[in-house]
Amino acid sequence: MSRQIGEVILDLKNVSLAFGGVKALTDISFDVREHEIRAIIGPNGAGKSSMLNVINGVYRPQQGEIILRGQHFSKMNPFKAAKAGISRTFQNIALFKGMNVIDNLMTGRNLKIRSNLIQQAFWWGPARREELAHRAKVEQVIDFLEIQHIRKTPVGRLPYGLQKRVDLGRALAMEPSILLLDEPMAGMNVEEKQDMCRFILDVNDQFGTTIVLIEHDMAVVMDISDRVVVLDYGRKIGDGDPDEVRASPEVISAYLGASH
């Protein structure tokens, strides 16, 4: 493999998150290394999505801090996260249903667009050149994800599996250094899952993108990830490479139910 796992790029220290009296996350620490595929697994309600939301600043943890490339963030917010090169997909697809695939992917380029509203409205000179350049990037994503045939289809008319792919496409259009995937394979059939796995591995391999993903399909997780964090009721109960995690008695009991 030419892909070299690098230094720690994202480090979470003692993160705790509560909604009123409900403790979603309790004192969680783990790190993500550059270029690796890091999975977060756990039963329903374990706090996986909350964890992802903490990383890109949708939720603000009461305690703990996030260290991104050596920079400390006690208050992350989605804008800062995006600026820092973190993009994500959503468990319940959050695309603009009435817009076509190209337009949806173009929104992924939003942060990189320099021209202002008025320049864009007249679509003249630099604004036009800039949009063409962004469109070229979007076309590369379309080619990469093999969705040429739905380029101009409104997203709402696409089947679920393809919407998921478009969702990934929008995240990729940002050219992220860290990609957060919230259950990228939920609700897919075997073939769609295979495709999605291939895309995730290709993204990681070709662009060197660091990937943090949540997934329920154990076979998939164990196959594609380098390291796995296991959460249960907001606590970390396991952390290590897939084989270690699979062998851990705590993880087995959380997943399969302990024989008391």
Add this chain to the structure above:
Amino acid sequence: MPEMASAQALDTFPRLLMDHAQVRGDKPAMREKDLGIWQCWTWHEVAEEVRALACGLAEMGFKRGDNLAIVGENRPRMYMMMTAAQCLGGVPLPLYQDAVANEMLFVLLDAEVRFIFVEDQEQVDKVLEIQTQLPQLEHLLYDDPRGMRHYTLPFIHDIRELMAMGRIHNRNHPDLLTREVAVGASDDVSVMLYTSGTTGKPKGVRLTHHAFISAARGGADFDQLTADEDILSYLPMAWVGDHLFSFAQAMVTGFTINCPESAETVMTDLREIGPTYYFAPPRVFENLLTQVMIRMEDASLVKQKMFHLFMAVARRSGAEILDGQPVSAVDRLLYALGNVFVFGPLKNVLGMSRIRVAYTAGAAIGPDLFRFYRSIGINLKQLYGQTETCAYVCLQPDGQIKFDSVGKPAPGVEVKIADNGEILVRGPMLLKEYYKRPDATAEAINADGYFMTGDAGIFDDDGHLKIIDRAKDVGKLANGAMYAPNYIENKLKFFPHIKEAVVFGDQRKMVCAFINIDIGAVGNWAERRGIAYSGYTDLAAKPEVYGLIQECIEQVNGELLGEGALADSQIHRFLILHKELDPDDDELTRTRKVRRGFVAEKYAVLIDALYSGRNSQFIETVVKFEDGRQGKVAADLVIRDLKTFAIAGRAA
């Protein structure tokens, strides 16, 4: 024309290419859509790339007489590679790109392939899967570098490396290619195409430059094709039709071939290119029409009314107007209006606005389907031919279109009917031989040099050839009446709801049928009626669907009644299969023709049930999924009796 002067020398494809590079070097030869934009290669650029490819091959040790396998979708470099191999006196051997590794194995072994050129990682993986069984394989070349970074095996090469090497080689040996091209003779084998194998193992059909150039030139003159045509190349390169239309005719006339962006975008690409010359098997025309009809059902009331109003005019007089026959002034006016409101926009949506000539072949086309396209002003014609004859035997002349014939013998072709009804053909376009099969060659070509097509046909009074069926498929019912299964199946398949049909009746007392519904059309129909279903098997078993199909078949029975000799072939009983017939399960050939014998054997239980009068039959079938895994589909199939019509003058 200036190039006609040297026509004598333009008798191989490499020479034709070099000529185009000189005569029309700046004219587009090939286009392909990449990253959303149509990229173009001029004839000059194509010639340069072919030179680099050929020199690269030479450097790697590709020799005169070697076969070079080509596996992939239609892409400019795939076509260029064909000529590159031909330049060196090699034989390109295109394979079906959707064949699984084991199907490829037979051909690769049979042809002793040392060089394989594939499109992408998927095809590389297939070759690697069977690599240990291919002792002769020396080099595996690929076109698309995506995902290939970690393939470090020494015999796998990026085509760009080969071309870079070729350019250096060309600098060091500038006359090599010219010399090699000069050595080539017109009766050298130019391409080897494997027959799809409806019968037994595939055979390699060896066709010469002379054969393909004669066929291409004959066809081009027949339809006055010029260098300004645009064609969309989207059919499998391993199929003789694509080789004739996208390769040979482009090379002969110098027109432009356009490669789609991907298999899924063909419809969009068709619209963007607006080809002037178009070829599609009946299946494609059928799918297009089904889509149009489905969309019309969803259209607003006004649009529906307009569509049906003008389609009635088109049905009445559209085809006649196209053929230049007399039509009443009122109809002419109505047709002109229809053209503005319905036919024009419809042709535009279908990407057929610029079509001058469209052909279909490969299977019989339903008369109503055929009439539909002609009536909206598309000059759709039929042709007849086989792999062994460069897909060139009969063509329908403009203005003399009959829905049930395949036209007159093409220029330079002699056709005669043998005593048993089999069609025999002779001409320059015949195959040279079957590869390593002198026995099969001797069997196929008789002492007078006629090729035996295996099709049964008759000439009508105007000298048009009418194909009835495969000669060996034409059988007799138990009462001695003629029985032509394909003919009946084609009638059934014309209904948008029926995707595939297999009928049985040879040596039996009555005709029965297996039906495959069209999941798209029937699914839509079911949705409209609020019938819930979970998948093909479930939908196929719905009593409402049975009712729908029953109506269709009974209509066919009515038609058969009116066709004299075939009145006894009315279908008495039918069932709807629980799974779609699939090439992956060997039930269809790669060109999607039913393998009758195999299906009969596999579903023998069902045939027994049809003829023993049972009302249902349980069956469990193993199916292969696209990823190669296997699963099972089981169902209790209902069998229904059909209404048949008494034949006049005979006691019922």
